[in-house]
Amino acid sequence: MDLQLLEETLAANGEPPFRARQVWEWVAKGVGGYAQMTNVPAGLRERLEQELPLSSLQVRGEAKARDGTIKALFETGDGRPLETVLMRYRDSSSGATGRRSICVSSQSGCPLTCSFCATGSMKFGRNLTTSEILDQALHFRRMEPVDHCVFMGMGEPMLNLDNVLAACERLPDIGISHRHTTISTVGWIPGIERLAECPMPLRLALSLHAPEDVLRSELMPVNERYPLADVVKAGREFYARKRRRVFVEYVMLAGVNDRYEQALALARLLAPVERDDPKVFKVNLIPYNPTDSPFGGSSRESIAAFRTALEKHGVDATVRLTRGRDIDAACGQLAARNERSAPESSAPGAATGVS
Numbered sequence: 001m002d003l004q005l006l007e008e009t010l011a012a013n014g015e016p017p018f019r020a021r022q023v024w025e026w027v028a029k030g031v032g033g034y035a036q037m038t039n040v041p042a043g044l045r046e047r048l049e050q051e052l053p054l055s056s057l058q059v060r061g062e063a064k065a066r067d068g069t070i071k072a073l074f075e076t077g078d079g080r081p082l083e084t085v086l087m088r089y090r091d092s093s094s095g096a097t098g099r100r101s102i103c104v105s106s107q108s109g110c111p112l113t114c115s116f117c118a119t120g121s122m123k124f125g126r127n128l129t130t131s132e133i134l135d136q137a138l139h140f141r142r143m144e145p146v147d148h149c150v151f152m153g154m155g156e157p158m159l160n161l162d163n164v165l166a167a168c169e170r171l172p173d174i175g176i177s178h179r180h181t182t183i184s185t186v187g188w189i190p191g192i193e194r195l196a197e198c199p200m201p202l203r204l205a206l207s208l209h210a211p212e213d214v215l216r217s218e219l220m221p222v223n224e225r226y227p228l229a230d231v232v233k234a235g236r237e238f239y240a241r242k243r244r245r246v247f248v249e250y251v252m253l254a255g256v257n258d259r260y261e262q263a264l265a266l267a268r269l270l271a272p273v274e275r276d277d278p279k280v281f282k283v284n285l286i287p288y289n290p291t292d293s294p295f296g297g298s299s300r301e302s303i304a305a306f307r308t309a310l311e312k313h314g315v316d317a318t319v320r321l322t323r324g325r326d327i328d329a330a331c332g333q334l335a336a337r338n339e340r341s342a343p344e345s346s347a348p349g350a351a352t353g354v355s
């Protein structure tokens, strides 16, 4: 919901200031319409119904993967594409409902040009507003409860940090605590520093993808501005300040960054400085979702060997579960394809595989 417009509409209708909070609380609970907002006067509900859409985003497509992952392609009021993914994990121990994690976008497109990333090949649109970020979460909240959020969709959250943090302030109302919210960055140091100062206990993830500068600059041109050693240092400082472990994302590209020596170099970079220092970093090895880039994903065996090498050298590492492979669920894939195949991207279901 456009929260600014909500306040303006309420003020124009002579409503008391607490109404905005009242309406938001219903929206955050996932109600599907104004009719359900029983403590809001009926006349006002009707007026809101006419003047204020429940979401600032329009759904342009949806794809469901066999593993339960759902990806939504949205459009903003001014026609900018963005996408959001819901990942459902089964809780194997109890058979109960497991984690429900949403992967949200912070920008339409991205001004950075990481060579392996589908979003990086799209035109940059603009920063998303706080309401547009929250409406991604609410779209899925209207389907089912959600409890984790990662800013790993389109865009670089640190380039839109005011709106990202304002959205984070409200995520607990939707059911997502700050401790279950992760902001992922290419290593934009001013943003990392600001996040370290921010009172919310949010988590930080750093996209490193290479253990040395030459290769990292090839994969991620932003490395020229914020080189690897400085990014890792900022990660250590974040830990010193917040006492929250930092995730390192490392997308596994065959023959590019997946060799044994590269695992050792990464371990050297991330290992505790002193013997008894805590482990600041935890590496997430990400199987590559092939895009139209020239890169191919590392084999399952290479990923496992890379992980073993890291762990042997004192760095914790996990291999990320692949989700939504069959629906192009990697960052930017759906919207990028939509942009190429249908310039008039408002055509419903224009994205491949979307029903």
Ligand code: SAH
Residues within 6 Å of the ligand: 116, 117, 118, 151, 152, 153, 154, 155, 156, 157, 184, 185, 186, 205, 206, 207, 249, 250, 251, 286, 287, 288, 289, 290, 291, 330, 331
């Ligand atoms: N700009 C931020 C957040 C968006 S990308 C960042 O870079 O961290 C979130 C993660 O998805 C990043 O680690 C990115 O490198 C990774 N990613 C991008 N394209 C991918 C693909 N095709 N397959 C797997 N991971 C990908």
